[in-house]
Amino acid sequence: MTARAAPVQISPGKGLGNITLGASLHNVLTRVKSHPQTFPSIDLAYSSCDPLRKPVVLNLPSNGLRLRFDGPDQRLRLIEVLDFSKADLVYKNQDVLKSGKSSEPTTSPQGPSFRHVYNRLFGPSFPGEYVPPADQSPYGTYVLSYPGVAFSFPLQHSAWSEHCDFVALLSSSAALSATSMAIFQGSSWPETRVKLFTQQPQYPRSLAVVSKTRDSFADEIEEFHIFGSGKLEVTRRTSAPLQINLGETTPQDLIAEFGPPDAIYRKNDRRISIHRAAGGDALHLSPSPGRGMDIPDTDHSSNNSVTDDSDEEILPSSIGDPALLPSECFFNYFHHGFDAFISHPTTPGPAFPTSELPDPSPQPSASSQLTVTKIILHGNVPGSYPFNRHRRSRWAIHLDQSGNGLTSESPYDEISSQLRSVWKGSYANASEERAMQRPMVLNRGWGDSPESSVEFLGGWEETTSKGPRAGGDSHDGGLGNTELFGFPGLLFEVLKNGAVSCLTVY
Template sequence: MSLFSAQLHPGRALGFLVLGASMHDILTRLKAEPQRFLKFDLMYDKTDPVKEPVILGLPANGIRLRFDGPEQRLRLIEVIDFTKNHIFLKPANDKERDLVRPPSNTQSGQQDLAAGPTFRHIYQRFLGPTYDGEYIPQSDTDGIYVLSYPGVGFTFSMKKSDYKPSKDVVSLLSSSAIPTSMAIFSGDSWAQARDTMWTEILPSIKTFPPLAKGKDVCPDEVSLVKIHGGGKLQLFRKWTNNSFWISLGDTTQQDLVAELGPPDAIYRKNDQRMYVHKLRTTSNTVARPSGNDLKRFDDLTDTDQSSAHTASDGYDSNDEAVEDELVDHVSSECFYNYFYLGFDILVSTPTSPSKPPPSQGPDSGIPEVQFKSASPDRLVATKVILHGNVPGSYPFNRHRRCRWEIAYLSGAVVNSETPFSDMEPSLREEWKSIYASEEEGKQKQRGMVLNRGWGDSPGSSCELLGGWEESGTATTPGVGKKFDGSEDSTTTLYGFPGLVFEVLKNGYVSAVTVF
């Protein structure tokens, strides 16, 4: 294994580990270098994985990374073993300074290197003088002393009996004192940073000079998607006041590329298994379903609308005509996969989007869409799948986490951090008027169990990526396998007009499909 070598940028980064970077970006980079990063330890709260911090440990490299839960942004970088990495500082017009001083030819020099940097080396040769630190008691007898620089802090073990507020930092720490860890954070000191660490709006990593790509111009990431119903989504950009709209059935391929850039991948797939739901009829009629009936929840659990099932029993010429039409439709459909933005967009010939919510009046301020007739030469967005990237879920790290909000619901805010059990009553209340009875509404909105562990399961755009369940390796970025190796991959799908939610066993939404 090659030693992890990285330049320290106080308050911003340790090598390519930049504060504010997404967990998806960091993991993808780590997986691309398996010789340097042999093992990952992902620690999270299984009952509340989208609100509590997520910790990513790199035990072979002596590094620990902490991300916030809602945005999954890197908030804290910790070096917990100085012997497993090479950290250096390179000030302007100055030679490189190593955090751990180079070993001497003596045995004691080798021992000093194994132990880590000394206080004297940090104070004199690495970062220079600083203000007195902060003593934090850990028990009745022991505590830690945090020596802070702007954006960097060192932790020293110190007994409570040894600490005296009247003593300065040099008197408290002997020249040979060795820190137990180092932290890189955003703030002037650790005392100031820890109060705002998980909520502070960090600057875009595009503003970090070492990572700036002079000729590459890419749009700012999408930080929030507001779902307005009726096939309309408003996408907000991070660090700006700009937003743009996707109107299903109207927004073209060219519009998507102009606003979002080219997709990370384009996927075409002919999935046949959900076709039975397209042709399902009620028990008291033999009539074929209408075009509107095809756009029901069971149909939309197949997120690849290119399904063209060929069956062998009981189909008349009308059935064959329906199949021929779907087969012809396959060649024009594809998914635009935006892994680094956190969503996929189905592009196909125009279809009418779902109906607007009952509470949405004509003066809502939502852009009107004039639906245009289908044309074989005109491809538009017809469906969007927003991914939660929930730790512990089967497709974890296939996409960056995408935050969303259902804008048309009144009362409490319903968003990507809301448990499904909390948002379900508001959704039922909003849509109850379209059903003949409450019982009919419950029947339409009942859950459908989905098991991802049985191979290519339909039901989410994760399945549209083509054989990744079988081909997942430790070196493939974004492999959709759970970190703990568990085969417990059962989720439940719930449908409402224009929405399909994929819900994990802990009650959080793994993905939402908007149509």
């Protein structure tokens, strides 16, 4: 049994203690794992077939809590208390679980009685919702809703009637103490239930944004929009959209808009360079000689352990002085969900043939100015090796001016089909098209740490996986390989279930 912690304040419509509705899965899981004495047991449940569209559930059994996140954005939507005996809950300095003797009959002494909730804690309310038993149980469930919070009371099905006074009924011996409590964003549970995972969260992904002023903390990123030709637009929670032009945007521009990076790494490992275009036509992923595409480095530091010998951490004092930065390094923004590769200017990938943008102009090779030449967007897919290293980053690829495009939740088969159609006219023949779409297998399972090795096995290798991972602590004995697929200016890292784990834009 864990030591009893300080009382946890209930904030209807907002959160429970320091767990806030709207918080990102990355933010909540990172804070929970940093307090193992308070949260000794963590269980993460998700759909292994569709992890980006189905909800993700974080169970904290030792604390009697269950947290539900939506799949696409990984934001906290519902906080449930399933065992009132495992946490000291208070509401406006009033204990939720009434101490002392109780004359009310109950088979669930852990929960508060209806009288305690109705008379002492939250006061009068509109009639709630009765849910009949699904099996032969003699008890149904009466859900009593208040704005932002609801309680579930077992109620004898034989005693239920639509014409009964619900206060008298729930105060009688036919009702038991509450078995659970839910905290949500909305005026009532029946109204919120239908839009629980789709409505816009009121609160930000991180408590830091709430506790600090706008001037002292960078605004949250909502989504990256990719237009081709090295052009990206970043939409943010409150600030105006930001334009990133690869080969032009500087490290100082990033720092001004997103704050200092969480880490900076010099990249020394060049093992993937053997696959570059020179002398390697079979692995050259360009659809035409005029629209060349070298394979970018995929073993960026964000997907490697901080103890990886191929990476060297740069001191934070280097950030303010460009002269102290190495010629090639990664800016890691874990809480924003992306990395930026900093180097001398290079020519970005071409424009999409279906767009109205021109191809980018060649960058001067002799320029001494460091710029952003690649953006790496992390999916934070449950079950992947780099899970919870970054916050989930959402993106959309705009192939034309219609506004319709591919998104970070699109299965890769759908992404591949549309991109192959867009670039089809650039292939010399069907054989060249097949060769260029041959995947490379990226292994993240060999070495001293899960992300410390990059080995390319060839497009024919089968990946292995033995089950889901919870919070990055896997006992999976498989290789955990992912496949790399390339198009001009884009490189996709894809899991076995078709989810895009990482997108590199260059």
